[in-house]
Amino acid sequence: GLDFVLSEARKNGIKVILSLVNNYDTFGGKKQYVEWARGRGQAIGSEDDFFTNSLVKAFYKNHVKTVLTRVNTVTGVAYKDDPTILAWELMNEPRCQSDLSGRTIQSWITEMAAHVKSIDGNHMLEAGLEGFYGASSSSSRAASVNPAGRQVGTDFIANNRVPGIDFATVHSYPDQWLSSSDDQAQRNFLGRWLDAHIADAQGTLRKPLLIAEFGKSQRDPGFSSAQRDAQFGMVYAKIYQSARKGGPTVGGLFWQLMADGMDSYGDGYQVIFAEAPASTTGVITYESRKLKMLGKAFARAERAKGDASGKVTGGN
Numbered sequence: 001g002l003d004f005v006l007s008e009a010r011k012n013g014i015k016v017i018l019s020l021v022n023n024y025d026t027f028g029g030k031k032q033y034v035e036w037a038r039g040r041g042q043a044i045g046s047e048d049d050f051f052t053n054s055l056v057k058a059f060y061k062n063h064v065k066t067v068l069t070r071v072n073t074v075t076g077v078a079y080k081d082d083p084t085i086l087a088w089e090l091m092n093e094p095r096c097q098s099d100l101s102g103r104t105i106q107s108w109i110t111e112m113a114a115h116v117k118s119i120d121g122n123h124m125l126e127a128g129l130e131g132f133y134g135a136s137s138s139s140s141r142a143a144s145v146n147p148a149g150r151q152v153g154t155d156f157i158a159n160n161r162v163p164g165i166d167f168a169t170v171h172s173y174p175d176q177w178l179s180s181s182d183d184q185a186q187r188n189f190l191g192r193w194l195d196a197h198i199a200d201a202q203g204t205l206r207k208p209l210l211i212a213e214f215g216k217s218q219r220d221p222g223f224s225s226a227q228r229d230a231q232f233g234m235v236y237a238k239i240y241q242s243a244r245k246g247g248p249t250v251g252g253l254f255w256q257l258m259a260d261g262m263d264s265y266g267d268g269y270q271v272i273f274a275e276a277p278a279s280t281t282g283v284i285t286y287e288s289r290k291l292k293m294l295g296k297a298f299a300r301a302e303r304a305k306g307d308a309s310g311k312v313t314g315g316n
Contacts (some may be wrong), residue, residue: 006075015084016086017087019089019091019128020091021063022240034050036059041057042056046098048099051094051108052108061112061115068080068088068116080119080122084091086123087124087126088120088164089126089127089128090113091128091173095216097153098153099153100152101135102136102154105155105160106158107163110163125165126167129159131172132146132150132156132237132276133157134151134154134156134158136157137156152216156168156197157205166207168207168210170194170211172194172211172302173212173213173237175217175220177189186228196239201248205248208249210250211249211252212253214232214254214255215228226279228280229280230286232284235254239251239252239287256269
């Protein structure tokens with residue numbers, strides 16, 4: 001099935017980021033790995049042993065190798081050689097509540113990033129982080145930016161400094177994180193959240209930043225499409241402002257685009273173009289075209305620089 005998906009993406013000029021495991025139970029997640037290890041007689045205390053148990057880590061590494069070296073049965077191209085794949089993601093939203101210091105996940109990311117790169121040096125790699133600040137940031141920084149009470153054992157700065165991690169990610173769900181606040185307060189938080197990560201990606205990490213998930217649930221009390229449009233517009237504006245200045249933010253992926261007939265996968269955040277208001281599809285289309293035009297303008301400028309450099313060299 002995934003072979004077919006990649007072949008269709010390739011035909012349509014779509015790049016994909018493939019996540020290698022989920023933190024949550026959906027599609028098995030880390031829970032399935034620890035259950036397999038228990039079945040082999042391992043003394044597993046909790047799902048967090050996913051990050052430390054040697055057998056579980058061996059299972060994960062074997063999975064990574066199997067996926068990366070797989071030869072697509074439709075295209076005949078090995079996954080590790082397929083330019084349709086933009087990047088690999090180590091894990092969707094890694095969390096380790098049993099070690100809020102961040103050391104456990106830091107060690108796991110370091111080990112697994114090296115493993116991925118030892119098999120595939122062609123593709124970029126990201127960790128799958130939500131963006132919560134940890135011990136490597138000042139306590140005041142973490143307190144002022146993190147949503148209240150959000151400590152999950154990750155560290156936006158330290159985790160993304162790991163060798164082999166090529167770009168940073170951030171997720172944005174103020175409707176979940178600040179559920180008792182009104183829509184305006186949630187948007188104000190969102191602005192601060194994105195500004196902090198954009199600044200740190202540029203000044204501290206010196207790596208690109210992808211706004212890898214954002215959205216507003218239709219199940220939120222008082223939800224309206226106008227609220228969602230305003231949130232989408234704010235995120236896209238932050239991305240564009242950064243990209244236009246040559247900053248680190250290179251794009252954004254709202255959660256989640258779905259097609260007709262996929263209702264069983266709906267979680268409240270889905271956008272189905274056939275059902276979405278014209279205003280929502282308009283925001284997505286307009287902002288996406290703006291970024292595409294900006295990318296083309298940068299490409300033309302780079303080509304012009306290359307042409308000018310070639311002429312100078314030839315003249316000399």
